[in-house]
Amino acid sequence: MDKKRILFLHNEFPSGGADRVTIDIAGYISHYGFEVYVLAREIRDKFLSNIVLLELPDKASVNSKKNADAIIETLKQLRIDIFVLPVQTLSHLAHIRNNTDCKIIFALHSVPFWEIGHDLYNKKKKAWHSLFGRIKWILFTYPKTVWFKKYYKRLLGDYRRIYEQVDVYTVLCEGYKQTLIDKIGLSPEGNKIFVIPNSEKRVENINPDKKKQILFVGRMTYEDKRIDRLIDIWELIYREVPDWELILVGDGDEKVFLQQRAQKKQLQRISFVGYSSCVDKYYYNASVLCLTSNYEGWPLCLTEAQANGVVPVAFDCVAGIHEIISPSGENGILVPPFSLKEYARLLIDLLNDADKLQKMKGNVIRKSMDYAPEVIGEKWLRLFESLLLSSKKEWN
Secondary structure: OOOEEEEEEEEEEOOOHHHHHHHHHHHHHHHHOEEEEEEEEEEOOOOOOOOEEEEOOOOOOOOOHHHHHHHHHHHHHOOOOEEEEEOOOOOOHHHHHHOOOOEEEEEOOOOOOOHHHHHHHHHHHHHOOOHHHHHHHHHHHHHHHHHOOHHHHHHHHHHHHHHHHOOEEEEOOHHHHHHHHHHHOOOOOOOOEEEOOOOOOOOOOOOOOOOOEEEEEOOOOOOOOOHHHHHHHHHHHOOOOOOOEEEEEOOOOOHHHHHHHHHHOOOOOEEEEEOOOOOHHHHHHOOEEEEOOOOOOOOHHHHHHHHOOOEEEEEOOOHHHHHHHOOOOOOOEEEOOOOHHHHHHHHHHHHOOHHHHHHHHHHHHHHHHHHOHHHHHHHHHHHHHHHHHOOOOOOO
């Protein structure tokens, strides 16, 4: 029996959460007669098991016409059965579809319409460099983008176009599926949106005697992560929890600013340890993980924390976070966005209640089993197999 071939398209590989998901999928389906290929603008690790790694010819942009032609040639030469686009949208997707016979899956690894906040942040950041730019932002750019929804309307068209040009569209939770149904105007029944969360590996060696440590793990960026909020929350609580410490793991554009903010406030028992290629040692000792983001898709740090018996606390700002932590008080703590005082209050209550914290540690470990690699891998396997059995659809 011939093996079925699946090709994933990435920008830089491996470099982030979506890439880890591809690696996990490959590890699972390779046991069921599938060959997995990754085509990327840049390959950073050339020695990954279960994956054949290929590079695109145009290093400037994954989205170029030259790369689109290269993708078509690769799909044909390798006789690829399924082409998967994790996150990366393509301007030339219709060209690729019209010149190949493979099935196409688009996998959205973030919250739908995340680009709106991203676009606003970048425009405001650029505008704030001059007085004229600030005036233009206040009087023209912000109203045009937010009040008249000009960017949103164009983005909505892009989402609808992608949906129409693929065979399957995957999202991370039911809430994101409902958002797309409502915004794009799809039928609740008979649509081609599938819900598949990201997987989380099991942790065999969980520390039964954790320390009084609060953890942050992630990129130190302002637009999405808003770690400045966590600094301010720590200022509100650190005197009331003298046995606890805050450890921030990660690097990014905001790290120096955050360090200076903490120093200016003369905060105690706060450590910036920088980037770590092995965060397991921090999860091993920590009791609580805090996330104070504006938005997320499916924050892997939350499921990593749960798998390690670390209780997550986060703003209830997107459906992905809600899905992972709910019900609040059992699988972690959900805080109404974006009240720092309420976050501080709920966090203090958790830190000062040893019995509650211990009970929740057991709960979060059990919750993480919902996202075990074999559970999520089976969902992808069933999707791939059903897609291969179905007849090719016709598109306008």
